Amino acid sequence: xxxxxxxxxxxxxxxxxxxYCYDFLxxxxxxxxxxxxxxxxxxxxxxxxxxIKRFSKAQIQQIDSMDGIEFEEYMAxxxxxxxxxxxxxxxxxxxxxxxxxxxxxxxxxGFQCKRWKKKVGNKAVQEVYAGIGYYSLxxxxxxxxxxxxxxxxxxxxxxxxxxxxxxxxxxxxENEQRIDLKNSNL
Numbered sequence: 001x002x003x004x005x006x007x008x009x010x011x012x013x014x015x016x017x018x019x020y021c022y023d024f025l026x027x028x029x030x031x032x033x034x035x036x037x038x039x040x041x042x043x044x045x046x047x048x049x050x051x052i053k054r055f056s057k058a059q060i061q062q063i064d065s066m067d068g069i070e071f072e073e074y075m076a077x078x079x080x081x082x083x084x085x086x087x088x089x090x091x092x093x094x095x096x097x098x099x100x101x102x103x104x105x106x107x108x109x110g111f112q113c114k115r116w117k118k119k120v121g122n123k124a125v126q127e128v129y130a131g132i133g134y135y136s137l138x139x140x141x142x143x144x145x146x147x148x149x150x151x152x153x154x155x156x157x158x159x160x161x162x163x164x165x166x167x168x169x170x171x172x173x174e175n176e177q178r179i180d181l182k183n184s185n186l
Contacts, residue, residue: 005040012036060170063115063145071115072099075143079111081176087111096134097127110137114144121148125155125163145169 015033055077066074069092076087079102087102098110112128114120120142128140141162142148148156148163156163164172 002044005043008036008040008043010040012038012040058173060145060166060173063169064117066115068113068115071145072113075111075113076100076102078172078176082172084109096131097124097129098131098135098137098140101135101137107138108136109139109141110135112140112142114142114146116144116146119147119149119152120144121152122155125152125159125161129159129161143169 012033012035015029015036017033019027019030019033055074058074063071063074072089076089079087079100084102084104087100089100090096090098097112099113100111102109102111110128110131112124112131114124124142124144128142131137132140139160139162141164142156143164145166147165153163155161
């Protein structure tokens with residue numbers, strides 16, 4: 001929670017409590033307190049709901065224009081929609097090559113997300129492989145909106161790292177949209 005949101009909520013609760021405790025305050029203090037609490041909660045919820053709405057309609061063209069952090073957030077959203085349990089984004093810096101950790105069928109999986117315009121090389125495979133030991137993972141996957149170099153594919157095969165390229169990402173998006181359509185028809 002952002003400090004500004006917390007401050008609004010806290011201030012609103014204090015005003016409501018004061019109004020409740022002291023009968024001499026006008027009723028408008030109570031309403032002002034409620035307003036502050038509402039604004040504080042709204043400032044947290046609205047960006048989240050806006051992002052969910054934007055992510056639910058994302059196509060590969062929108063993904064190509066995302067920045068790296070937004071791509072990680074989108075991938076966590078997409079993995080959750082596709083049945084991965086509790087996808088959690090790791091810290092922004094010093095993540096040891098793992099951007100998202102999720103579970104699927106008792107497997108703890110680490111994902112590295114690369115939203116690139118060019119082909120992804122060996123470095124991404126090496127980083128995610130290092131993250132397996134650091135986070136005690138069962139499996140590692142590198143996801144990109146692009147493709148991989150032949151060298152990266154070769155290294156990934158040797159290290160048992162999965163690579164999901166642009167075509168896999170498009171299939172994942174289509175699968176998520178089919179799931180959403182099926183759920184909306186129930």
